[in-house]
Amino acid sequence: MNEYRVALRNVGKIDPASIDDYIRAGGYKALEKARSMDQEAIISEIERSGRLRGRGGAGFSTGFKWRGAYNAPGDYKYIICNADEGEPGTYKDRIILEHDPHTLLEGMLICAYAVGAQEAIIYCRAEYPEVIRLLKHSIAAAEENGLTGTVKMSVHSGAGAYVCGEETALLNSLEGKRGEPRLKPPYPTIAGYRGKPTVVNNVETFSAVSSIIEKGAQWYSSLGSPKYTGTKIFTLSGDVENPTYVEVPSVVTLRQLIFQFGGGIKGGKKLKAVQIGGNSGVFLTEDQLDTPMDFESVSELGAALGSGSLMVLSEDRSMLDVVIANLEFSLEESCGKCVPCREGTMRLSKILKRIAAGEGRKKDLNTLQELGNHMKLAAFCPLGQSAAVPVLSALEKFPKDFPIQEV
Amino acid sequence: MKSYREIAENGKENGSSLLDIFHDIQDHYGYLPEDSITEIAHVLDMTPAEVYEAATFYSYLSLEPVGRHIIRVCHSAPCHIAGMDTVLAKLEELLGIRMGETTPDKRFTLQYTGCVGQCSAAPVITIDRTVYQVLHPDQLINILDQYE
Numbered sequence: 001m002n003e004y005r006v007a008l009r010n011v012g013k014i015d016p017a018s019i020d021d022y023i024r025a026g027g028y029k030a031l032e033k034a035r036s037m038d039q040e041a042i043i044s045e046i047e048r049s050g051r052l053r054g055r056g057g058a059g060f061s062t063g064f065k066w067r068g069a070y071n072a073p074g075d076y077k078y079i080i081c082n083a084d085e086g087e088p089g090t091y092k093d094r095i096i097l098e099h100d101p102h103t104l105l106e107g108m109l110i111c112a113y114a115v116g117a118q119e120a121i122i123y124c125r126a127e128y129p130e131v132i133r134l135l136k137h138s139i140a141a142a143e144e145n146g147l148t149g150t151v152k153m154s155v156h157s158g159a160g161a162y163v164c165g166e167e168t169a170l171l172n173s174l175e176g177k178r179g180e181p182r183l184k185p186p187y188p189t190i191a192g193y194r195g196k197p198t199v200v201n202n203v204e205t206f207s208a209v210s211s212i213i214e215k216g217a218q219w220y221s222s223l224g225s226p227k228y229t230g231t232k233i234f235t236l237s238g239d240v241e242n243p244t245y246v247e248v249p250s251v252v253t254l255r256q257l258i259f260q261f262g263g264g265i266k267g268g269k270k271l272k273a274v275q276i277g278g279n280s281g282v283f284l285t286e287d288q289l290d291t292p293m294d295f296e297s298v299s300e301l302g303a304a305l306g307s308g309s310l311m312v313l314s315e316d317r318s319m320l321d322v323v324i325a326n327l328e329f330s331l332e333e334s335c336g337k338c339v340p341c342r343e344g345t346m347r348l349s350k351i352l353k354r355i356a357a358g359e360g361r362k363k364d365l366n367t368l369q370e371l372g373n374h375m376k377l378a379a380f381c382p383l384g385q386s387a388a389v390p391v392l393s394a395l396e397k398f399p400k401d402f403p404i405q406e407v
Numbered sequence: 408m409k410s411y412r413e414i415a416e417n418g419k420e421n422g423s424s425l426l427d428i429f430h431d432i433q434d435h436y437g438y439l440p441e442d443s444i445t446e447i448a449h450v451l452d453m454t455p456a457e458v459y460e461a462a463t464f465y466s467y468l469s470l471e472p473v474g475r476h477i478i479r480v481c482h483s484a485p486c487h488i489a490g491m492d493t494v495l496a497k498l499e500e501l502l503g504i505r506m507g508e509t510t511p512d513k514r515f516t517l518q519y520t521g522c523v524g525q526c527s528a529a530p531v532i533t534i535d536r537t538v539y540q541v542l543h544p545d546q547l548i549n550i551l552d553q554y555e
Contacts (some may be wrong), residue, residue, distance in 0.1 A: 088483030088522040126430070127523045129536050137416060140548055156424040159465035162521045176425030176451070178464040237526035239487040277483060279522075309526070325487035332482055333521060335464070372417045 001248060001256045004223065004232045007055075008205035008247045011099040016134060019141040022102040028147055030210035034110040042114040045210070046100075048217035053228055056082055056090075056150060056165075056202030057277065057306040058382075059195050059295045068189030069115040077117040080193060080200045082170055083124040083131070084160040087278035089309030092233040093203035093246055097124070097131045097336050100139040100207075106155070107206030110213055112151045115199055120151050123170050124156040132157055162333035167200040167383050169335070180337040181381040204233055205382075225294035229381055232293065238275075239266040239314035255289035258312060269314040273397070275322070277306020279329050280386035282393040283319070300366035304386075319394040319401040323344035324352045330387040339386025344375040348391055362395050362405040368395060409435055411443040415450035425451065425461055429468050438469040447486065455520035464522065474509045476554045479489075479504075479533045487530035497544035498532075501551060 005011070014021035020030070022277055034042055044049070047063030054060045065133045069077055070214065081104060085093040116146060124132050135155045142148050163169045167237045168182035171193050192198025212220045221229040228275045234257050241263030242319060248257075258264065265271050273283035282303035291297050298305040313322060331345040348371060350363050371387030379385045395402060409417075411432060412466060422533035423445070432443050439462055448455040462468050480495055495506065502510050509516040525531045528540030539550060 006500055086521050087522055089485050089526045090522070091524040094524045127520065127533075154422060156427055157424045157430055158467075159429060160467035160520060161465050164522060173426065174424055174484065176453070177457075178461055180464075216475070235526065238488060259523060311488075311526075313488070317488065325484040326485075329483050332484065339540070395412055 021051040032164040049220040055204035067198045074197045078193045079112045079117045079120040079200040081122040084165045092305040107209035109339045122155045165334045225385040227296045228294035234308045240312040249292040275311040319398040326390045338380035411446035415434040415447045474516035482519040485526040486530040491530040
């Protein structure tokens with residue numbers, strides 16, 4: 001398997017602060033081409049690109065969102081880039097933003113033209129202050145070069161809240177409210193930012209757009225798996241020799257990612273598990289290493305590809321210790337809006353810590369399962385719905401890591 | 408020093424979000440003083456309660472005075488398994504404070520943060536805008552010395 005860079009094509013090759021460098025590398029040609037096309041033709045191209053699916057984690061069809069906002073009645077529409085990358089183990093958007101901000105801006109401007117939006121906004125997390133500076137500088141450069149046209153572009157900062165990666169929580173945050181998720185429907189394409197039709201896409205998704213417009217849907221859909229076409233960026237962390245990022249066609253296997261690109265398990269140890277998709281991910285094991293890392297194949301394992309993060313765990317790790325860390329994070333980041341998440345993460349965490357202290361009882365294991373399943377069903381947003389997933393996954397695959405007193 | 412009202416009015420003129428204005432106030436004053444909440448509310452035509460409830464939601468915003476430098480300790484699993492516990496224990500020992508507290512000389516405040524997106528180089532802490540990667544507890548004393 002060879003690396004194949006689409007979103008990352010300019011990384012390390014151009015000066016990120018220089019719009020001239022980006023233009024010399026062929027930048028903003030796709031925008032020019034797009035603006036000579038019919039709006040619907042652009043949306044069709046994105047749809048035909050094998051239904052470019054969102055790279056933020058949910059895998060929703062990008063063309064469907066664009067069409068929804070395009071068709072939505074309204075005289076004022078927004079394009080929003082979700083640059084609130086907060087998923088533990090994930091740093092793909094940071095790499096794009098730090099090395100090639102104009103790729104994102106170009107993708108957003110194409111989208112703004114296609115759906116007829118007047119404003120394009122980037123919501124960037126406060127944890128990336130230098131990225132916010134670079135984006136402001138890059139927007140000013142794009143304006144000076146007459147590339148933004150009639151579209152008003154801006155960057156706004158988050159303030160440290162993981163839940164704002166959820167698109168409706170992000171919209172609330174941008175509106176100056178608490179970053180709590182909204183009830184859907186209405187979906188943002190109908191009533192999003194300030195109640196107007198809004199497209200919200202992830203950094204990696206927007207960063208694939210200019211290449212698709214330039215080279216065509218057919219080229220993009222020839223890459224990767226038929227159901228999840230194109231390339232995906234994966235980020236490795238944990239017990240791997242070379243914890244790196246890599247963009248590859250989505251037919252790549254988990255084994256290739258860990259052993260070919262990651263150089264194998266640190267210190268020549270054996271693999272115990274890989275947590276896929278972030279803090280609320282399932283643990284995959286040795287027997288699942290040959291799974292292609294496209295959205296569908298991973299879903300068939302009962303897991304979620306999510307953001308493409310892979311936290312590798314070697315044989316000497318305690319899964320109890322790992323899931324306590326997962327739950328501590330979810331507990332801290334739960335927004336408190338709904339009871340199943342707010343109380344559930346706290347209870348799960350307490351029970352897990354009790355087991356770790358050697359005071360676990362048999363009924364604790366049942367409670368973990370019961371509570372975890374309730375949270376899946378009853379929590380308001382994906383944070384709470386998935387918070388118990390790692391606990392349930394570890395209980396199923398590594399029951400010995402949860403020692404209890406036989407009472 | 409710019410007044411709260413000036414900062415809020417500038418922000419409103421430049422199309423800043425409420426969070427952007429909070430950051431501007433914090434850049435000037437270190438935290439969000441109570442009077443700044445009412446001033447922002449006045450300028451943005453919001454109620455003080457609306458501004459206050461937003462301000463209390465976000466971990467990067469503080470309604471209490473903080474130290475001159477904020478040390479943020481990553482609270483996510485990749486940093487945990489890379490040994491963050493020993494890094495945090497050493498930080499608490501060197502600073503003589505616990506997580507969430509500020510040193511008596513107002514030099515440092517110690518806080519948790521969500522993932523800072525540097526997971527290839529865990530464990531990671533940040534001090535103000537600077538990221539420190541692949542930290543070993545023994546490095547901390549020299550790092551802290553760089554801050555007045």
